[in-house]
Amino acid sequence: MSHNEETPRKSGSNPAERFADYVPSIESRDIVSIRSRNGLLIDGAWVDAADGRTFTTVEPATGEALAEIALGGTEDVDRAVAAARHAYDSVWRDMPGAERARYLFRLARLLQDRAREFAVLETIDGGKPIRESRDIDIPLAAAHLFHHAGWADKLDLAVPGMRAAPLGVIGQITPWNFPLLMVAWKIAPALACGNTVVLKPAETTSLTTLLLGELTREAEFPPGVLNIVTGAGDTGAALAAHGGIDKVAFTGSTEVGKSIRRAVAGTPVRLTLELGGKGAHIVCDDAAMDQAIEGVVDGIFFNQGHVCCAGSRLLVQEGIADAFVDRLRDRIGRLRVGDPLDKNTDVGAINSAEQLARIVEHVEGARQEGCEVYQPPCALPERGWFHAPTIVTGVGGSERIAREEVFGPVLTVQTFRTEREAVDRANATRYGLSAGIWTEKGSRILWFANHLRAGVVWANTFNKFDPASPFGGVRESGFGREGGRQGLQEYLTLAPVR
Amino acid sequence: MSDGIEIRKTYKLFINGAFPRSESGRTEPVHGPDGRLLAHVAKASRKDLRDAVRAARAAQSGWARRTAYNRGQIIYRLAEMLESRRGELTHELTRTGVDGSVADQDVAGAIDAAVYWAGFADKLDILAGSVNPVAGPFLNVSATVPPGVCGLVAPARLEALVSMTSAAIMAGNTTVVLAGGDVILAAGTLGELVATSDVPPGVVNILTGIPADLHGWLADHEDVDLLDVSGVPDETRRDLETRAAENLKRVSATAGARDLSTALAFTEIRTVWHPARIAP
Numbered sequence: 001m002s003h004n005e006e007t008p009r010k011s012g013s014n015p016a017e018r019f020a021d022y023v024p025s026i027e028s029r030d031i032v033s034i035r036s037r038n039g040l041l042i043d044g045a046w047v048d049a050a051d052g053r054t055f056t057t058v059e060p061a062t063g064e065a066l067a068e069i070a071l072g073g074t075e076d077v078d079r080a081v082a083a084a085r086h087a088y089d090s091v092w093r094d095m096p097g098a099e100r101a102r103y104l105f106r107l108a109r110l111l112q113d114r115a116r117e118f119a120v121l122e123t124i125d126g127g128k129p130i131r132e133s134r135d136i137d138i139p140l141a142a143a144h145l146f147h148h149a150g151w152a153d154k155l156d157l158a159v160p161g162m163r164a165a166p167l168g169v170i171g172q173i174t175p176w177n178f179p180l181l182m183v184a185w186k187i188a189p190a191l192a193c194g195n196t197v198v199l200k201p202a203e204t205t206s207l208t209t210l211l212l213g214e215l216t217r218e219a220e221f222p223p224g225v226l227n228i229v230t231g232a233g234d235t236g237a238a239l240a241a242h243g244g245i246d247k248v249a250f251t252g253s254t255e256v257g258k259s260i261r262r263a264v265a266g267t268p269v270r271l272t273l274e275l276g277g278k279g280a281h282i283v284c285d286d287a288a289m290d291q292a293i294e295g296v297v298d299g300i301f302f303n304q305g306h307v308c309c310a311g312s313r314l315l316v317q318e319g320i321a322d323a324f325v326d327r328l329r330d331r332i333g334r335l336r337v338g339d340p341l342d343k344n345t346d347v348g349a350i351n352s353a354e355q356l357a358r359i360v361e362h363v364e365g366a367r368q369e370g371c372e373v374y375q376p377p378c379a380l381p382e383r384g385w386f387h388a389p390t391i392v393t394g395v396g397g398s399e400r401i402a403r404e405e406v407f408g409p410v411l412t413v414q415t416f417r418t419e420r421e422a423v424d425r426a427n428a429t430r431y432g433l434s435a436g437i438w439t440e441k442g443s444r445i446l447w448f449a450n451h452l453r454a455g456v457v458w459a460n461t462f463n464k465f466d467p468a469s470p471f472g473g474v475r476e477s478g479f480g481r482e483g484g485r486q487g488l489q490e491y492l493t494l495a496p497v498r
Numbered sequence: 499m500s501d502g503i504e505i506r507k508t509y510k511l512f513i514n515g516a517f518p519r520s521e522s523g524r525t526e527p528v529h530g531p532d533g534r535l536l537a538h539v540a541k542a543s544r545k546d547l548r549d550a551v552r553a554a555r556a557a558q559s560g561w562a563r564r565t566a567y568n569r570g571q572i573i574y575r576l577a578e579m580l581e582s583r584r585g586e587l588t589h590e591l592t593r594t595g596v597d598g599s600v601a602d603q604d605v606a607g608a609i610d611a612a613v614y615w616a617g618f619a620d621k622l623d624i625l626a627g628s629v630n631p632v633a634g635p636f637l638n639v640s641a642t643v644p645p646g647v648c649g650l651v652a653p654a655r656l657e658a659l660v661s662m663t664s665a666a667i668m669a670g671n672t673t674v675v676l677a678g679g680d681v682i683l684a685a686g687t688l689g690e691l692v693a694t695s696d697v698p699p700g701v702v703n704i705l706t707g708i709p710a711d712l713h714g715w716l717a718d719h720e721d722v723d724l725l726d727v728s729g730v731p732d733e734t735r736r737d738l739e740t741r742a743a744e745n746l747k748r749v750s751a752t753a754g755a756r757d758l759s760t761a762l763a764f765t766e767i768r769t770v771w772h773p774a775r776i777a778p
Binding site: 143159161162254257258259261262264265266267273275430445446449450454455456457458459460461464466468469470471472474475476478479481484485486489494496 | 563625626628630631632633634636638640643645723732735736737738739740742743744745746748757758759762766767768769770771772773
């Protein structure tokens with residue numbers, strides 16, 4: 001074919017150039033209609049904030065305004081908690097589990113019915129690649145609702161010998177990295193157990209949460225069972241410190257998690273915290289190289305690295321380190337960074353200008369501390385917030401880039417000689433959320449799993465999530481679990497059956 | 499014959515398997531209800547607390563790696579030791595002013611608690627762990643792991659002191675225990691029982707004195723992973739929990755209740771995604 005003759009590929013040349021003629025495949029926005037003004041969901045109705053305040057949500061890929069959203073204040077939190085309390089006392093607590101289950105199954109089905117719409121909206125509002133919102137966020141959110149719906153009439157089986165009862169009104173605060181998925185993780189077990197909820201989604205990514213709120217109306221949930229109070233940090237702080245709730249469940253930064261811990265100190269309010277991480281990703285010299293490369297790339301560049309359990313610290317065994325890092329550099333040169341709605345896109349938009357500035361500052365700091373920063377040549381879109389996939393080598397371990405959570409597409413590389421050394425380096429962090437290990441030797445997997453201080457350990461895989469599998473951290477990554485029977489128990493009081 | 503003149507026991511701290519006096523050189527005079535001096539009990543200082551935390555940290559991973567069966571055997575040995583010194587423990591409680599029948603009951607409860615937790619060790623993962631049916635080709639296992647070093651502020655009852663300590667070490671933790679008030683003498687003797695129960699040095703450390711002088715340091719300590727505030731008055735809990743937020747210590751108030759909730763309070767869950775699964 002003449003086409004091939006005209007455009008011979010220069011192997012090893014600039015990857016951006018190599019893919020320059022890649023045909024975009026843009027997912028249509030038509031399926032989504034975004035309301036210009038969005039209210040709070042309180043007691044089953046959409047209402048404005050009591051003081052009428054709003055804030056603007058912005059599309060990260062363009063920097064353009066998407067919609068106005070009600071900015072919930074103390075009075076709104078009061079109203080929402082009162083509605084949740086009333087719904088708890090009057091209907092939801094005493095409803096037979098089988099009936100609660102039907103509402104949740106209904107909600108799961110409605111979400112599946114409109115999955116495409118949710119995926120496009122999630123990508124527009126948050127900046128993540130459509131491939132991920134379509135294949136991971138939305139299906140997993142539906143799976144969490146479906147899984148927990150089935151628990152609602154089986155709570156007394158969750159812990160044999162213990163009678164299960166709900167806690168009451170739950171205040172839940174979700175992050176911007178997996179907006180709808182984190183909402184599903186939180187509301188599904190809470191509601192299945194017979195609690196009612198006041199939910200505060202992240203400021204920059206409220207839209208899919210609000211659409212889910214609309215689905216609870218379509219599903220004819222009793223008013224007040226799920227209330228949504230949108231807003232910023234102050235709104236969340238007002239919810240966490242509210243005297244009328246029985247539990248706070250928070251996913252977000254360690255810093256905010258500690259402030260919530262202080263806010264509920266000395267009260268009977270229960271608390272689960274799913275906070276930051278600095279996950280170690282260990283590659284041994286016997287690992288299956290192709291898979292390990294893909295795993296490490298997925299571990300850090302999935303969702304632009306906006307992942308609390310990201311494998312942000314690569315620890316690679318000395319004998320293969322140079323070759324592995326070479327291949328990694330080559331591989332990230334083939335990642336497509338750009339329009340999140342393009343189905344080819346691997347790395348989408350950074351969620352906000354503030355987060356982009358934070359990432360840039362971290363990378364600059366790494367340079368100043370003497371690390372070597374590699375970024376493949378790739379053309380970033382001219383508008384919106386984007387960051388090239390980045391690999392930092394020459395890292396000792398004491399640098400900020402090696403210790404602090406970057407929450408962006410930035411991987412540090414360290415090497416190790418012995419397994420003991422790998423574990424020591426992996427555990428040299430105040431966090432303890434996730435870790436990954438790549439080796440073909442089964443006994444080595446379990447040795448590492450036993451020695452790594454982390455709540456979740458992935459072996460020959462990474463960033464896998466499932467509603468049946470408990471997720472959560474140790475140390476300063478927080479406490480409590482989400483998912484599985486252990487996660488369910490966080491929303492129950494248990495009393496021995498006498 | 500000099501039988502009439504009692505050989506008084508010197509009540510000391512129990513740190514890392516040894517019985518030091520407080521490094522501060524300070525003691526707490528303990529009197530009976532009749533005002534008679536019973537003993538100058540070693541009064542733990544902040545430095546003693548740091549030493550105890552360091553011993554607990556050093557002992558933790560080795561203790562956690564023992565089999566659950568072995569930990570159970572050792573805690574049962576502790577129950578045997580408690581039983582063999584039942585009279586002495588009861589006497590120590592009554593001497594400090596505890597009513598006789600209450601003291602009898604308290605010591606009996608302490609022995610029961612040790613037996614209960616001895617038998618719990620190899621049930622913990624059956625009750626709290628799981629194999630999870632994830633939608634993919636993985637063996638997904640959730641197993642219990644101990645938070646690590648536990649600071650225990652026990653109520654002034656021997657049963658609670660023994661039960662909290664036994665529950666914590668049953669799950670693979672190591673402990674720094676603050677004890678005072680009515681159990682101050684019995685807590686000194688408890689160290690001797692632990693020392694003769696094959697509990698490795700550092701797994702249980704007992705600091706006698708005035709718990710309220712020390713619990714703030716325990717809440718602050720960056721190398722303590724969990725704080726049980728059962729013995730802390732309500733008005734002080736807020737301060738301790740606020741201080742515990744600095745390194746996100748887990749905070750519990752189990753009072754050593756003999757149930758699954760107490761076991762879970764001393765436990766965390768680690769989930770491993772292992773490639774390939776067990777399936778039909």
